[in-house]
Amino acid sequence: AQSVTQLDSQVPVFEEAPVELRCNYSSSVSVYLFWYVQYPNQGLQLLLKYLSGSTLVKGINGFEAEFNKSQTSFHLRKPSVHISDTAEYFCAVSVVEYGNKLVFGAGTILRVKS
Amino acid sequence: NAGVTQTPKFRVLKTGQSMTLLCAQDMNHEYMYWYRQDPGMGLRLIHYSVGEGTTAKGEVPDGYNVSRLKKQNFLLGLESAAPSQTSVYFCASSYDSRYGYTFGSGTRLTVV
Numbered sequence: 001a002q003s004v005t006q007l008d009s010q011v012p013v014f015e016e017a018p019v020e021l022r023c024n025y026s027s028s029v030s031v032y033l034f035w036y037v038q039y040p041n042q043g044l045q046l047l048l049k050y051l052s053g054s055t056l057v058k059g060i061n062g063f064e065a066e067f068n069k070s071q072t073s074f075h076l077r078k079p080s081v082h083i084s085d086t087a088e089y090f091c092a093v094s095v096v097e098y099g100n101k102l103v104f105g106a107g108t109i110l111r112v113k114s
Numbered sequence: 115n116a117g118v119t120q121t122p123k124f125r126v127l128k129t130g131q132s133m134t135l136l137c138a139q140d141m142n143h144e145y146m147y148w149y150r151q152d153p154g155m156g157l158r159l160i161h162y163s164v165g166e167g168t169t170a171k172g173e174v175p176d177g178y179n180v181s182r183l184k185k186q187n188f189l190l191g192l193e194s195a196a197p198s199q200t201s202v203y204f205c206a207s208s209y210d211s212r213y214g215y216t217f218g219s220g221t222r223l224t225v226v
Contacts, residue, residue, distance in 0.1 A: 042219060043218055044206075100208060101159060101172070107156050
């Protein structure tokens, strides 16, 4: 079975500092990987995705992620965060079989402080 | 705007009552999903559908039923609500998992 582990439940960081949100997955086959963001009292919005090709993926709002097959990781990074980046971030892996289901990690709350 | 619409947005139920959550999408997506979100547990799949007239169980299906009579609608039913079903419910749809999901804005359900 597929599983996704987000290694930090909360990450506090000061404004304009860099941040990394960590994600590891388990899979014995090729996967599609995603990062979603959820702002307070809203639904989930797609930040970026990895399907194939270049292992460095750029998304919206200045975020990027790097796929590392050997370490089965897909960490999310931003070089300089803003207060408006405060949100919960979810890593997800696509189960490429009947149903095209996404399996989500438990989420990481990013708190940006001024 | 095109997307996924969930109704209602909020609901309070008494234990044992029943209700139906409605999800509607106007993107002609084949796949639709119902997830529940609980603190520290991420999103867990309740049921999903791969096309009109089809449904399948996800990770946490007990206590829920679903129907997909029309391609654009996916209904989630609670036959006899329990406090353990207090959660935020999200519906999502997709054309193909490679393109990600489009999520609704959620339904906050409290069972007292």
